[in-house]
Amino acid sequence: xxxxxxxxxxxxxxxxxxxxxxxxxxxxxxxxxxxxxxxxxxxxxxxxxxxxxxxxxxxxxxxxxxxxxxxxxxxxxxxxxxxxxxxxxxxxxxxxxxxxxxxxxxxxxxxxxxxxxxxxxxxxxxxxxxxxxxxxxxxxxxxxxxxxxxxxxxxxxxxxxxxxxxxxxxxxxxxxxxxxxxxxxxxxxxxxxxxxxxxxxxxxxxxxxxxxxxxxxxxxxxxxxxxxxxxxxxxxxxxxxxxxxxxxxxxxxxxxxxxxxxxxxxxxxxxxxxxxx
Amino acid sequence: xxxxxxxxxxxxxxxxxxxxxxxxxxxxxxxxxxxxxxxxxxxxxxxxxxxxxxxxxxxxxxxxxxxxxxxxxxxxxxxxxxxxxxxxxxxxxxxxxxxxxxxxxxxxxxxxxxxxxxxxxxxxxxxxxxxxxxxxxxxxxxxxxxxxxxxxxxxxxxxxxxxxxxxxxxxxxxxxxxxxxxxxxxxxxxxxxxxxxxxxxxxxxxxxxxxxxxxxxxxxxxxxxxxxxxxxxxxxxxxxxxxxxxxxxxxxxxxxxxxxxxxxxxxxxxxxxxxxxxxxxxxxxxxxxxxxxxxxxxxxxxxxxxxxxxxxxxxxxxxx
Numbered sequence: 001x002x003x004x005x006x007x008x009x010x011x012x013x014x015x016x017x018x019x020x021x022x023x024x025x026x027x028x029x030x031x032x033x034x035x036x037x038x039x040x041x042x043x044x045x046x047x048x049x050x051x052x053x054x055x056x057x058x059x060x061x062x063x064x065x066x067x068x069x070x071x072x073x074x075x076x077x078x079x080x081x082x083x084x085x086x087x088x089x090x091x092x093x094x095x096x097x098x099x100x101x102x103x104x105x106x107x108x109x110x111x112x113x114x115x116x117x118x119x120x121x122x123x124x125x126x127x128x129x130x131x132x133x134x135x136x137x138x139x140x141x142x143x144x145x146x147x148x149x150x151x152x153x154x155x156x157x158x159x160x161x162x163x164x165x166x167x168x169x170x171x172x173x174x175x176x177x178x179x180x181x182x183x184x185x186x187x188x189x190x191x192x193x194x195x196x197x198x199x200x201x202x203x204x205x206x207x208x209x210x211x212x213x214x215x216x217x218x219x220x221x222x223x224x225x226x227x228x229x230x231x232x233x234x235x236x237x238x239x240x241x242x243x244x245x246x247x248x249x250x251x252x253x254x255x256x257x258x259x260x261x262x263x264x265x266x267x268x269x270x271x272x273x274x275x276x277x
Numbered sequence: 278x279x280x281x282x283x284x285x286x287x288x289x290x291x292x293x294x295x296x297x298x299x300x301x302x303x304x305x306x307x308x309x310x311x312x313x314x315x316x317x318x319x320x321x322x323x324x325x326x327x328x329x330x331x332x333x334x335x336x337x338x339x340x341x342x343x344x345x346x347x348x349x350x351x352x353x354x355x356x357x358x359x360x361x362x363x364x365x366x367x368x369x370x371x372x373x374x375x376x377x378x379x380x381x382x383x384x385x386x387x388x389x390x391x392x393x394x395x396x397x398x399x400x401x402x403x404x405x406x407x408x409x410x411x412x413x414x415x416x417x418x419x420x421x422x423x424x425x426x427x428x429x430x431x432x433x434x435x436x437x438x439x440x441x442x443x444x445x446x447x448x449x450x451x452x453x454x455x456x457x458x459x460x461x462x463x464x465x466x467x468x469x470x471x472x473x474x475x476x477x478x479x480x481x482x483x484x485x486x487x488x489x490x491x492x493x494x495x496x497x498x499x500x501x502x503x504x505x506x507x508x509x510x511x512x513x514x515x516x517x518x519x520x521x522x523x524x525x526x527x528x529x530x531x532x533x534x535x536x537x538x539x540x541x542x543x544x545x546x547x548x549x550x551x552x553x554x555x556x557x558x559x560x561x562x563x564x565x566x567x568x569x570x571x572x573x574x575x576x577x578x579x580x581x582x583x584x585x586x587x588x589x590x591x592x593x594x595x596x597x
Contacts, residue, residue: 034509040404040561042478042512119400119558122474122529126512129478139403139410144561187482 013253017053025107026052030076031149040138042129043109044189051131052101057200059098061231063091063196066272067099069236073141075106078145079239080178081152081176084171084262087197088220091227092161096152096192097132099234104213110150113141115158117215138177153178155255165202169266171259179242179258183251188239188267191258196232199276230277233269237261286495287345290352290374291318291326294455295390298488299349300324310343312336314353316368325443331371340369347386348379349495353427355458356420357546365557368423369430376434379441383461386442390493393449393504393562394479395424405563408447408502420551433510435500445472449506449562452582453484455596463547464586467593469522470539470548470556472529476514477559480506483577493571507575512573519579520586529557558586 026049037045050218059065073079092110100110112128113136119125120124136153144151154160157174180190203220211219240261242254284307290296300320303309308322317328325343331352341346356365366451372389376553381385385504396406408588412428414421428445435443450460463469482490482505490505518523527535535552548556 034511035512036476036509038510038512040510041479042404042510092510116401122472124474125400126476128475134404135401137401137403139405139407143403143405160338 001239006086014050017097017120018049018178019053022049022053022056025102027137029101029107031109032147038047040109040143041111041132041134042126043111043132044130045236047127048132050083052098055094055098056102057080059095059102061234063095063200065095065232065234067234067236068268069105069238071097071105071207072190072236073100073103073105073108073110073150074188074239075108076148076209078148078185079150079190080187081109081110081150081190081192081236082258082262083152083154083192083194084169084266085156086163086168086194087155087199087217088161088201088203088222089227090161091200092197092232093152093154093257095232095234096194096196097191099236100150100152108150109145110152112163113154115217139182141181142185145181145187158217162203164207164218164220165198167206167237168198168202168259169256169270171262172256174259176248176255179251183244188241189258190239191237191261191265193235193237193262193267193269194232195235195266195273196230196276199230199233200227202228227268229277230275231275235265235268237265278290284346285310285343285351286347287312287339287343288349288351289313290390291320291552292316292451292464293351293449293457294573295451295491296349297455297489298484299351300492302488302492306491308338308343310345312339314354315358330367332366332374333510336374340378340384345379345382345384347388348375348384349388349390349491349496351374351390351491351522353390356549356551357459362419365423367451369426369460371428371473372432374432376438376441376443380438384441386498387431387434387444388491389427389443389445390491391431391445391447392424393430393447393506393560394552394555395428395447396560396562397421398558398560400475400558402558404559404561404562407563408504408566418551420549430503435502439500442498444494444498444500445490445502445504446494446567447504447562449480449482449504449564451482451487454585456484457541459547459552461548464516464520464522464583465589466547467523467590468525469517469520470527470535470544471514471517471524471554472535472557473526473585475529475557477555477557478510478561479513479516479559480510480562480564480577481508481516481582482575483582486575486577489576490567490571493573494567497571499570501570503567503570504562505567506562506574508564509579510561511579516579516583518568521590522586543577592593
């Protein structure tokens with residue numbers, strides 16, 4: 001009998017998160033799934049709905065996100081969304097994901113690349129998979145682009161998310177992998193300049209020995225273990241198309257083009273920001 | 278009786294449920310020879326049946342007595358059937374013998390039934406593994422060395438002796454009535470171990486669809502390596518529930534613990550220590566190459582597959 005009360009509470013909480021609006025958004029995302037609602041990577045519609053409901057609240061109420069240029073994300077077809085990474089925890093990825101999933105110009109499931117150690121963590125690995133996250137393996141990305149999916153990539157990786165506050169809004173070294181993916185799979189690149197996430201978790205120092213000991217990418221010294229409620233500005237740029245090229249030097253040039261575009265988009269976000277928190 | 282104008286097909290592992298279905302499909306159109314190491318199989322009239330181990334003397338006599346045109350090599354010794362050395366001999370040396378005899382007696386086609394286990398279960402596996410993905414199973418455990426070696430052996434012969442027309446099939450989990458592989462034995466049980474916090478994606482195929490795939494591969498004769506898997510996916514723990522099993526949660530950390538538990542409780546037949554990682558990390562196959570090359574599409578969906586195990590349990594309950 002007692003469990004009835006609990007069940008009721010859970011259902012009420014779920015009803016609060018999975019609003020008819022969320023139901024409708026997820027239903028209109030062009031994403032084929034198998035007979036039990038799963039895709040090959042473990043994405044699951046039902047769990048995505050709940051998470052989207054929760055993250056949409058974060059998006060609107062906590063980080064009070066302002067997004068521009070959402071119409072640059074194609075309503076269907078393969079695309080790589082390339083952003084600047086920051087803020088220790090991947091809140092930037094979550095916000096871009098919510099922006100894509102709630103896009104009034106056509107909602108998309110934008111898949112995030114997760115760290116390689118996540119699948120070894122109980123529950124967390126499966127859970128992130130259910131929300132659309134996959135490990136950042138080039139094979140995974142190529143297969144997903146082949147299936148006309150949208151992928152979020154932070155080419156800076158942990159170099160970007162783990163950097164200290166004094167280096168905020170400075171792009172770290174970009175890997176060339178995303179450019180190869182875009183060229184080999186003829187996928188457009190939509191750059192997104194993210195402003196605000198640097199301030200959600202400003203790190204004063206990085207305790208490298210501790211990180212090594214724990215087997216994690218970095219161990220920042222931060223004022224708060226929870227992300228601070230900084231306002232977030234997302235500026236999506238026009239899709240960039242790249243045809244294939246022969247040598248790696250040319251690839252690097254193209255990566256620089258994307259970086260230049262990102263710098264401009266970040267600058268735009270910084271200009272429009274009137275208050276950090 | 279063997280008729281001269283029909284091709285002769287030798288099927289190994291004839292006592293198994295997959296081979297039985299393959300034989301039933303071949304019967305009448307081909308002269309079939311049934312071979313198994315476990316027991317002499319009862320067959321329909323006109324199908325000679327032999328009890329023989331592939332790496333032993335008697336196997337060659339079959340090739341000497343019959344003009345074998347094609348071999349469908351399904352028979353495999355499972356980990357719970359004999360010890361490691363015997364299994365290695367039967368599977369690896371047996372397959373080598375089979376390939377050597379096929380060359381010696383001018384067999385024109387060999388189909389080899391492999392397994393998705395060869396890819397190995399690892400947290401770093403991308404999904405939709407192509408046939409070119411590295412075979413990492415032996416990295417993890419010696420108990421899968423024989424599976425990987427059978428494959429590499431078949432690969433060597435595939436390139437060295439193109440006249441053998443070798444086709445290697447790597448199916449995902451094959452389930453269905455009569456199937457006695459690890460996954461089928463597991464899901465037929467009422468109480469099934471699951472690793473706490475891990476529910477990897479899996480693919481399942483009905484044994485009838487797999488039999489159909491083998492026939493298509495045999496009649497299409499396009500040598501090469503193919504994954505055989507549907508475009509549908511289900512997490513392990515949901516499959517367990519769908520099959521009407523109750524879950525027995527096993528602590529998953531530290532990683533040695535589930536292996537130790539499995540070893541101590543002698544769960545070799547259905548949750549063996551060396552397969553623990555397959556219940557933890559996904560091995561999802563890209564089956565496009567096979568589907569497109571042979572025009573194959575599974576006829577039974579996941580619910581058809583799971584409902585057999587569900588009904589089996591309901592029937593057992595009603596009988597009690």
